[in-house]
Amino acid sequence: MAQFASINPTSLMRLIATPQAPVVLDLRIDEDFDTDPYLIPTARRHPYDRIQDLVPDLLDKHVVVICHKGLKISHGAAAVLRAKGLRAQVLEGGSLAWRAQDLPRIPASQMHRSGAATRWVTRWRPKIDRIACPWLIRRFIDPRAEFLFVPPGEVASVAEKFDATAFDIPGARWTHDGPLCTFDAMLAGFELHTPALDKMARIIRGADTNDHTLAPECAGLLALCVGLSSGFREDLAQLEAGMTLFDALYRWARDGQNETHDWQEAPV
Template sequence: MLSNDQWMLLIASLPTAQTAARMRLWRALKATGAATLRDGVYLMPDGALAADVLSALADEVRQAGGDAWLLSAVPADPQESAGWRQLFDRSADYAELISEVRDADPSTWPASQTTRRMQALWRRHAQIVQTDHFPGESQRQSQAALETLQTALLRLTSPDEPHPSEAALERLPVADYVGRTWATRRRPWVDRLASAWLIRRCIDPQATFRWIETPEQCQAGWLGFDFDGAHFSHTGPRVTYETLLASFGLEGDAALERIGALVHFLDVGGVPVAQAPGIEAALAGLREHLTDDDRLLDAACAVFDGLRRALTPSESTA
């Protein structure tokens, strides 16, 4: 945890002619939430983030022909720390976002823009969080408002999406789930495709998949996933893919976890993931082109295989 009275200062001076370098420095400091005490004097709460960010910026200033000094600072008057903390208050930014989110009516959004608009709101939230070095109630309220809007949007655009269960997750032995028949709703999208890929690659390589119109079509002995009443579905804050990860003890695989964050963002929103727009576009193209769900899954598996390899370039993904 960051100390209340330990701070880092960057004192930087650039030649007058270095306008581009000055702009890069300003943008980088703004993106990380550093406070400006006066022209050329920048402040961040002491910690690993401040050390890395300010040290890198100091190097850039020197490379541009300027001077830079990094200092640790402890206010002589403890009240000064409280004043410095106010420089990092992001409550107004959160309030503006919360107001926009609560005023939003997804029923009036053009169908072609719903995903883009929701993701833009989540990106704005993430940008504020990145600069919020003393998170508190405003950040929680912003997160909650976005989750409420995301749920309303899902109910509007995907009324058959499962409702989260609060049941406790049980660790399951993979050996008991090999050679099974797995069932989910037809015309699968991100969570169902990723879940089926995870089942095929990490849980049940011999899996048979059935694509059903309604939950009632899931036969006895089949393992349902990603619909209300299914064996595996949304649980608490987890989407179905994340439920499978936790249920089968796969959360220690960093690449699978990062794919889980991507699936979570594309399915129900949350923290933006850099690869999400590309994966979403690829899957959307496949879904539009391939009308057979088995062929769609095969093609989607190739996408997720490539993503997993990209996220673990030096590790085996067999």
């Protein structure tokens, strides 16, 4: 199999939640999907025989297509996209290979079934959890997600009127549960448990609940998030800056925990 035309599950997982993350399309037929109703992180469903409809939105993007076994449907769809000038790859072994390697999979029951970009709403002037949760959603659930920040008393009504999912507010589907914060609730609900995300969860929980005994990094994250909030008047501008902060935290949790730094004067 030509290397340019395919990507293995481990390599794809390494790309997810990084600046090099591809657009992931789940093209499984309904029969195969219904027998295993889970999605690879960031994947969205689309009919394989209408793949050409997505071409205008996929220009200049890296695309990975997925079917049940990584055979005819994936290779046909990827070839159609490449014929249109796109960079398209097949997930080797399809969804079966991803499952066999026990990589994270999101229950379809927790996802918006329309296929459209999701909309979320929470309290304005975010600090920690309300930046961490949008980061998780955009990096692992829906890269196209839209976030609304409104007064606390209006969150529920805005969610109802604007077809949005409320989070990090009492009574919402996604919110604190005892000592656990909303980021914890989302990891559990979306079944997104990896060593890196679980490490992040402890730090975020400690910073958000002021329990700095959970991890030595909690106080530092609190300081950075408070400083970030103080530096931006607009919540959406703060969110975009916060995405970079949590990108860095994720890469540290995944790849850099054992790295230390000690300045030493260079020899003359």
